[in-house]
Each structure stands twice: as structure tokens, then as C-alpha cells.
Amino acid sequence: MTRALEEISQNLLDAARKAGAEAADAIVLDGSSVSVEVRAGALEHAERSEGTDLGLRVFLGKRQAIVSSSDSRPETLTAMAERAVAMAGEAPEDPFTGLADPDQLAKTWDMQALELFDPTPEPTAEALLQDALAAEAAALAVDGVSQVSDAAAAYGTHRVHLAASNGFSGGYTRSSRSTSCVAISGEGTGMERDYDGDSRTFQTDLRAPDEIGRTAGERAVQQVGARKPTTGTFPVLFDERISSSLIGHLLGASNGAAIARGASWLSDCLGEQVLPKHISLIEDPHRPRIAGSRPFDAEGLPTRRRAIVENGVLTGWTLDLASARKLDMTSTGNAARGVSGPPSPSNWNLSLTQGDQSRADLLRDMGTGLLATSMIGSTINPNTGDYSRGASGFWVENGEITYPVNECTIAGNLRDMLKRIVPANDARPYLSRVVPSLLIEGMTLAGN
Template sequence: MTLTPEDISHSLLDAARKAGADAADAIVIDGSSVSVEVRGGTLEHAERSEGTDLGLRVFLGQRQAIVSSSDSRPETLIAMAERAVAMAREAPEDPFTGLADTAQLAKDWDLPALELFDPTPEPAAEDLLRNALAAEAAGLAVQGVSQVSDAAAGYGTHRVHLAATNGFSGGYARSSRSTSCVAISGEGTGMERDYDGDSRTFQNDLRSPEEIGRTAGERAVALVGARKPATGTFPVLFDERISSSLIGHLMGASNGAAIARGASWLKDCLGEQVLPEHLSLIENPHRPRISGSRPFDAEGLATQQRAIVDNGVLTGWTLDLSSARKLDMTSTGNAARGVSGPPSPSNWNLSLTQGTHSREDLLRDMGTGLLVTSMIGSTINPNTGDYSRGASGFWVENGEITHPVNECTIAGNLRDMLKRIIPANDARPYLSRVVPSVLIEGMTLAGN
């Protein structure tokens, strides 16, 4: 008889109790995936994987230990529990570790409303191959594209179940469907590359492979003839494709683990303005069909919608149980974990207030500056917020794009940058991070 993730998780808890654990939790992830890649009109690589991963965390007083495996045989579960308990005996005490109190646990959730799993049958490998070939052909059909370095299509599912000796037991299943294309334009040292891709929970929501391939090709061709921009202080418009990275830096600095360590440029900013006063940043883990949605976190606490930034003011940290205890606060239900490590704070779906103007309006109003469409590398000082990243994109003169640029660096300080952002209205509502293009005045640009 095949054991379900729920069966395995409860068997792990039983084994942990018998091995002498005071408390324990178990997470089991069961998944499968299939992907194809094509090149030159033929199949280049196909892969299918299936597997079950399990993790057990045990507690002896204030000591904890974690073990993981991909083997769910009964004798393995017993050995895992015995090994974990032995490890916990040697572990140092941690006054902030431990399971949630029963009163904190999620009790009821409306899993169907989240629409995390597409009931449509798994696509045949031939269908994935057809989509990858269609994306490649569409990319190659764009005048100026010299080759498509990669076109791929994939499908995957996974089931997760979390159980703990405090009485929590819950699980859910996810599905994903994706298509991508990477196109190259130009020749020799003048070659440029760009991409497009889409990943959705439901197959019917996925953009067509023809659109994805064509967009990748057009983006690559637009970069031909790129050169370094001028050095100086200019407005920078972060394209919608990469603007969410700015919000990612804000979330990293407001992560409870960083705050508890004192290693954050936001550590003294709770209740203070961090964005323009008309902007809010909303976390909503209950959006249907979105990859970041979930009914409960990795410690069994109910997830919740909250305004992380409300009208420009930072309202709270992102907390799991451990970081909340260190800060003498309450968990925000944001614990995430894999099978081989303890929970840590993580954000779910985020949405930044959109602006009233289009990206074209912001381009026109910025005058002369840089439109960034791609970034590489990252130098962020976590204590000061000093920011420096390699960038490429397009130069703007008198509100109009004149030519592509590359090999430049943009720099500033995140604390100041985020207070000056001007959002456009072009965010894609189906992403987990719904962030529009963002204009920031007065950034330092290093080019020629």
C-alpha cells in the first residue's frame, strides 16, 4: 500500500515519541515534474522526476535537531527518529525554539477557494515538446534573432503535509505549468540576449508559446548596439520585470530574523515612513491561483492578509515563532521551511499600490535618464542599505528611448530610494509580487 504524505508524517511523529522526543513536527513533500528543452527544432533534453522528501524535527526540552530523508520505509522512519533524538541530546539549548501553542494553530481553512491545484490531466510529453518548439520558432521568426539558445516547457505537482505533536495536521497540493524562451541577437562580440517566460498554476492561464517566443526575440533585438551610458546623477526607471527586486530588499530588511540579529538598516524604523505616504504594501496569502498562496505556514499558524506598509508607514516585521519570541512579539504566520532546516520568516504574495500613470508617462516625465530592464550582481550593505547593482536597459533623452545601454552600475541608498519611488500602473496581477514599474529620481549612474 502506498503511503500518503499525511500517513508518513504521522508515522514520523509516532517514531519520534517512541524514541523519547518531548515534542516533534514532521513535513513531507511528495512531487513530480516533467520538462523538455529544444534547440534547433529538435528535442535537446527531457527529464522526469518523482520523489518524496521528509523532514523530522524533534525537541528535548529547549534542544532541537532535524533529520531528513527521501526514504519512507518504516525502518527508515524509526532510524530517523532515533538519530534525531540522539542529535538533540548533544545540541545546545535554544530558549526561543519550540512548537506553537495549541491556541495559536490554524483551525479551519478554505482550501478549494485558493485554487492551488489544476485538476486538468498532466500534459503529455508531446504537448510540452510542441509548446517548446512553438516558442523557439516564434523567437527565430523575429527579424534580427540569430538563434534561440533555449526554449523549454514544463509541468509539475507537489503535495505537502505538516503534522506536529501539538495537534496540528494539514496539507495541500500544488500544480505548475511553464513555458520559456531565451533569444540571441547580433553576432560575435555584439551578441545580446533576452528572455520571456510564464509560469501559472492552471494550464489555461498560461500565455501562448508563440507570444512568449516572439516577446523574447523582440527584446533581444532591441538590445543590439548597446553601449555604456554617461556617468552622473540621473532618474532611473525600473522596468516592471525587475522592480519587485526593490521590494525584495525592503522585505529582507524587515525580516524578523535580520531584525533579531540587529543586522538590518530598518531595525529602528518600525512605525516610521519607509515609502511615500500614499503607497501601501499588502501581503495576501489567500489570492486564488497564485504561487505564493497557502492556508497555513510551516509551523501550523494561519496565514493572514496584512499591510506591511500602510500609507508609507512600516507597521511590523515578518515573523516566525522563533524570531517573534526573540523580539517579544507574536508570529505573523510567515514561517517557511524545507525538509532539512528549521522554519524561518518568509513573505507570501505582495502587492504595491499602483500609480495613476503609465510607464510611458513616467518615461516622458523623467526627461533624460535610464530605463533598467535587467540587473546583474548585487552589493547591498544590510546595515546601512547602501545599494549598488550592475544594470542594462535603454537610454532616455527628452522622454523618449534613444538606444540600448549596458555595462553600467546604478547606486544609491535604499532608505532614501524607497521614499522617492513613483509607481506606474503596469503591474501584472497574476504574479506573486505585484509591483509596477518604478521611477526613482537622482540615482548615481556609473558608465563612461
């Protein structure tokens, strides 16, 4: 099938040339997935999907246009190319658009080292069903769980091939298998819910479904009796499950597209301290068996390991070709795209420096405050970094968890918050974003 994708992409480029395009690139995506959901010990929903999507981008000087389709017949490819060239002729000029220079392109890569695809056989629908049933049964076996709203298992493969008139051609295949469970405790207006789940590239790495179900059930039961916390200024420990959201705000603000628009609270912070001096944020797109790994970006540039923040200092922006040209910089090889839009900057695998204390150590030392385990909604000012998010979790007094809390708001400013983070050592190394629990002193809480 990989060969077929390459042929389709080359056929798209040939059609674009015949239609009058001066340059072009084509991306072809092909995937299949199977998923099952259970409820009350029986199959509730099963789905299998397969599909191929094509995207063609053409250039007439500094004018570009993009068309997409799910039909790969020759006549469709010709129609796509003719339509795209006609659209480009009417598009406004963009001085920053265009393909990569040939000397910028990735030339070689080691797909085996990345281990993006599990060669073991695809699981049967029955195997997925048994995983989902096992997760549900384990959750229901937890004392205090009243029901399981969702237990599911899935498997999928995803293939991509990119080709361009500058000479680039490359593709790869991914696989993933997952299990998830959402448990509910309590009754009526006192019901609380929580979840657990796991998704891996290699099926043998996946956690056991009964462990996932049991954890979801235990988390839901721990939320029974939740109430609003005290309003005031307190330390907040962002649990490892949600702490990566804080780093996500930093990544959004250091995205080259936001910087080029002038819509970032980090716009004047290049080369400045944005995290504590002993903490770095590393991007590594070459980690084996990790969902965010890739040998090249969506413009054919090689991906590479880099320090976004090194010893607390912001070292650079996340750039694709267009944003790099706007800022008079060089692309960092971080272009991502689908079939219907142009490339844009995106981050791959990330790891934040871990601390030397456990989450329990940070809880003990924080005194009185909030352990946040779930976030709800957000109001983030992209220009100032003002932060406000709904949260739930547990109230901590004298270093010990005392009762569950919900319906509270955490507020602060990201510029100040991120400089005060204290990391634990509990990050999960198999995630694409490896971020431990993070303690931040002096947060504003709005509860009772």
C-alpha cells in the first residue's frame, strides 16, 4: 500500500505540471481503524473504517492554492490539478509561501530505529471486545462505582506519503492500540466520574485492561463528596495527568505562527528566562515507539532533537518555512499539515526536566492548597498570558489530602507561573509529552 500512496502522489504532481503549475506538493493519507464500545457487559457499538485522502498544493509564482479529495481515480487527479491551478491564478500573492530548497530536504532516515509500526497481526474484533469488557468489569468491581459510562478498545494504522516537485518523496506507516474506561460513582446529583486509558504503538506495551478499569473506578470513587474549596491564594500541584497543559501554553506562545502574527505573550522573551534555571524543555522527534516521532516534517525537512528551553532560557521559536521566512529565520523542521490546508508549525515529542522529589514529597511540603487532577475549559489571553481555568481535584491540609473538590477556578499569569514551577519525578516516559506533576506557589483559587 505504501507503494500505491507514492504512485498517487507522483501522479498528482504530474497532473499539476500538465495543468500549468510552476511547483507543487502532494500528500496522501491512508488509514484503517476498528473500535468497540461496551456497556453493561454487552457490545454497544462496533465500527470499522478505511479511507484514503489526497491533498494537492500548487504554486504560480507566489500564489498558492490547495484542493483535496478522497477519490484517487486518474480523472479525479486531473480535475484536482486543473481546479487548483485555476484557484491559484485568482489567489493573492504571499511573499512567504513556497517549497523548500532542495538542499534543505531530508535525504536519508532510519524508519526501523523509530519503530512507528507494530508488525504483529492486527487484533481481531473479538480481542478488542474482550479488552473493553475486562476494563468495564474491573471498574464495576470497585466498591462505590455505580456504573461505567464508557469502556472501549481500538486499533488503527495510518500511512502517509509526501512528494513535491523539488524532488522530495517519503512516507511512513504508524500503528496504535488503545483501551479506555470512564467510571461513575455515587447516585443522582452526587455522581462523580473519572477515567483511565492507554494508547501505544506496540500492542505488547499496552497496560492490561483490568488495570485501566480498576484505576478508573478508584479515581471515580475518590471524587465522591466533592465540594468547593476555600477562596484565596494557595499553592497548586498540577497532577501529572494534566501538567502537560501548562507546557502546552508555553508551546503555543512560542509557535512561530503566533509570533509572526504578534499574538504571543512570549514575543519579547527570546533568549530570556521563562522557566526555572535548572529546567529544560527538549523536543525529540526520534524517540522509538512514540506517537509524536517522525523522520521528516510536512515540508520534507529533516526533524531533529532541540532544546526549546535550555536551563530556563527560551532558545527559539517553533517554525515551518512560511513562519521562518516571515521572521527572517530558518525552519526548525516542525511543519505539520493535513490534506486541505497549508503547513503550519507544530511540536513533536517533548520532555521537561524532572525533579528529585516524588509527588508525595511535594504534597507533604506544600502545606495547604489544591491538588488539581482535572481541568475544565480555559480562558487564556494570548497577548498577556493571563490564565484562568476551571479545575477539580483534592484539598490538601498540612501536607495530606483531606477531601475532593470541584467547581473551582485557578488563576494567574503564565509568565510568572512557569518561572515558579517545581517538578516532581513522576512523568510517564512512554508519552509523547513527558511532563511530571508541577507545583506552583501563590495561585489564586476561587471557590466558596
